[in-house]
Amino acid sequence: MEPSSTLKSNSQSTINIEKKNQGQATALELLHKYSITGNSAELRKQMLDDIFVLPDIALLGQWTTIYAAPNTGKTLLTLWLLKENLLSNNLDGDRVFYVNADDNFKGIVEKTELAEQWGFHMIAPNHKGFSTSQITELMVALAETGEARGVIIILDTLKKFTDLMHKRDASEFGIISRSFISAGGTLICLAHTNKHKNAEGKSIYSGTSDIRDDSDCAFIIDKVEGGIFQDEAAVEFVNDKARGDVADRVSFSYSKKSGQSYDDLVNSVKRLDDQKIGKLKSDAEFKRKLDEDQGLIAAVGKSIKVGITSKAAIVQNVSEETGIPQNKIRKTLIDRTGSRYDLGARWTVSIGAHNKSEYSLLEPFILAEEGNN
Amino acid sequence: MRNLSYVPGVDTEFCEDRTSYKASRIDYNPLSDESIARYRRLKLFESASRLVEETRIPSFRHCEIFEKITHGYDHESSWWLVFDNFRVPFYMMEPYGQYEFEIDGLEYHEVPKNIAPYGGVNRFIKGDRKEPDTTSYLFVKTAHYRHLVDVTRRLEATAMSAPYFKSVTAKDRREAKRRVRAEKGSILFGGFYGT
Numbered sequence: 070m071e072p073s074s075t076l077k078s079n080s081q082s083t084i085n086i087e088k089k090n091q092g093q094a095t096a097l098e099l100l101h102k103y104s105i106t107g108n109s110a111e112l113r114k115q116m117l118d119d120i121f122v123l124p125d126i127a128l129l130g131q132w133t134t135i136y137a138a139p140n141t142g143k144t145l146l147t148l149w150l151l152k153e154n155l156l157s158n159n160l161d162g163d164r165v166f167y168v169n170a171d172d173n174f175k176g177i178v179e180k181t182e183l184a185e186q187w188g189f190h191m192i193a194p195n196h197k198g199f200s201t202s203q204i205t206e207l208m209v210a211l212a213e214t215g216e217a218r219g220v221i222i223i224l225d226t227l228k229k230f231t232d233l234m235h236k237r238d239a240s241e242f243g244i245i246s247r248s249f250i251s252a253g254g255t256l257i258c259l260a261h262t263n264k265h266k267n268a269e270g271k272s273i274y275s276g277t278s279d280i281r282d283d284s285d286c287a288f289i290i291d292k293v294e295g296g297i298f299q300d301e302a303a304v305e306f307v308n309d310k311a312r313g314d315v316a317d318r319v320s321f322s323y324s325k326k327s328g329q330s331y332d333d334l335v336n337s338v339k340r341l342d343d344q345k346i347g348k349l350k351s352d353a354e355f356k357r358k359l360d361e362d363q364g365l366i367a368a369v370g371k372s373i374k375v376g377i378t379s380k381a382a383i384v385q386n387v388s389e390e391t392g393i394p395q396n397k398i399r400k401t402l403i404d405r406t407g408s409r410y411d412l413g414a415r416w417t418v419s420i421g422a423h424n425k426s427e428y429s430l431l432e433p434f435i436l437a438e439e440g441n442n
Numbered sequence: 443m444r445n446l447s448y449v450p451g452v453d454t455e456f457c458e459d460r461t462s463y464k465a466s467r468i469d470y471n472p473l474s475d476e477s478i479a480r481y482r483r484l485k486l487f488e489s490a491s492r493l494v495e496e497t498r499i500p501s502f503r504h505c506e507i508f509e510k511i512t513h514g515y516d517h518e519s520s521w522w523l524v525f526d527n528f529r530v531p532f533y534m535m536e537p538y539g540q541y542e543f544e545i546d547g548l549e550y551h552e553v554p555k556n557i558a559p560y561g562g563v564n565r566f567i568k569g570d571r572k573e574p575d576t577t578s579y580l581f582v583k584t585a586h587y588r589h590l591v592d593v594t595r596r597l598e599a600t601a602m603s604a605p606y607f608k609s610v611t612a613k614d615r616r617e618a619k620r621r622v623r624a625e626k627g628s629i630l631f632g633g634f635y636g637t
Contacts, residue, residue, distance in 0.1 A: 158525045158526075160528070161530070163585040163586055184585075188585045188586060188588045189585055
């Protein structure tokens with residue numbers, strides 16, 4: 070053995086001898102002490118069943134983060150889902166603590182009334198001595214004392230409890246939350262998305278990736294453009310990260326009217342089936358494309374009205390007038406050809422002499438144009 | 443808020459068995475009219491409320507209720523309303539007289555007099571009475587108030603068709619004898635101080 074390694078080994082032994090003399094455990098003894106191998110039977114007994122806290126979205130014993138833009142309805146839908154489960158007696162409301170740190174006084178009162186009606190605990194900052202900074206301390210204490218098991222904490226919104234933009238803060242919050250979850254607790258965090266959407270037009274979570282990475286499950290709520298009626302909004306929960314049997318997508322609608330109570334707003338929430346949300350989405354896409362093509366449609370309509378009806382002449386004329394590339398005009402000309410105005414068609418085509426395409430405007434389009442003028 | 447007397451992780455829940463409501467308040471003299479009527483009321487209370495008695499102590503969930511109550515302790519018993527995924531703790535006290543409670547975090551309802559299990563009569567007050575001298579109060583935590591309302595609704599519906607609290611028919615007496623014969627060996631006559 071080399072002299073230096075002998076020296077090292079001797080000094081390590083001295084540390085361990087000192088620890089023994091002081092009645093302390095050595096590092097290896099501590100590792101053995103912490104080993105849970107052999108305790109699986111006991112742990113299995115404590116294991117929580119796969120019970121949903123929020124149907125299809127959040128499971129008991131997991132950390133779920135729900136991201137949405139402001140005014141998308143994350144609080145509303147979380148409360149509605151909670152209500153569904155509480156009123157069907159799937160969940161013990163005495164173990165549910167909704168920390169409402171994102172509301173005004175009226176909102177706190179309205180939501181507390183709902184909490185009393187459905188049976189769960191509402192906690193609000195500056196009421197009964199509670200402050201948001203206490204929540205992490207309480208989570209640590211719950212984990213350490215073994216009281217975390219079965220406790221469900223809902224944080225609305227997460228940015229009131231940690232700085233999502235600050236990597237170290239978000240990471241520390243993640244460590245505390247994980248210890249709470251490991252001890253049998255359940256955490257549901259509501260957080261905001263970025264103002265800017267991704268290339269596909271979908272919302273993206275706000276802040277560093279730590280919260281999303283540390284969560285067991287993450288959902289992003291997006292509003293489905295178009296809606297059902299004017300005052301009715303449709304939203305879709307899209308799963309971004311999953312651990313457990315949660316849904317990939319779940320959709321809801323709610324109607325917001327001026328002067329309505331929060332209770333009425335909650336009662337307006339409805340689950341949307343795949344068929345309905347599919348139709349809503351295709352309607353929204355239809356409307357978006359129609360809006361996008363509006364300028365080109367108007368220019369083509371003007372050409373046909375003045376007697377330029379052949380395909381080549383329309384393309385030539387519209388291109389000169391608007392500067393739009395000819396291939397785009399040709400594509401729109403084909404896309405908007407048909408007999409059903411309600412399905413997006415704006416003109417029909419007939420084949421004349423020498424195989425020449427003759428375009429004519431659909432009557433509802435002429436009427437709509439006249440109405441606009 | 444007062445701290446709870448138990449320490450989770452240190453104290454062991456359900457480590458001791460206590461006698462049941464029936465064993466401590468009926469079986470001491472099971473063939474007396476008082477006990478026969480009490481047994482009938484207890485069974486009515488159990489079936490109408492769908493509550494299941496907890497005889498083990500300490501029950502931490504029940505501690506969370508009774509340690510908040512400041513007065514009116516008498517003839518206490520612990521109960522559960524059992525669901526698939528969880529149990530709701532109910533705590534019953536049946537003191538002599540009437541009490542008012544205003545306790546933060548708790549809600550209570552009175553059990554209809556004619557199916558209130560204890561139905562005690564104060565022997566120092568002579569004369570017959572329409573109602574017992576004890577009042578049975580069912581307590582739950584505020585978050586469980588919805589369940590208390592459901593239980594009370596069921597109890598009130600049953601109470602409408604239930605007889606006078608002291609009612610004992612010849613059939614009840616015959617059934618009591620049959621029951622005592624069947625339970626021979628498990629009944630401790632004379633209660634805690636009996637033989």
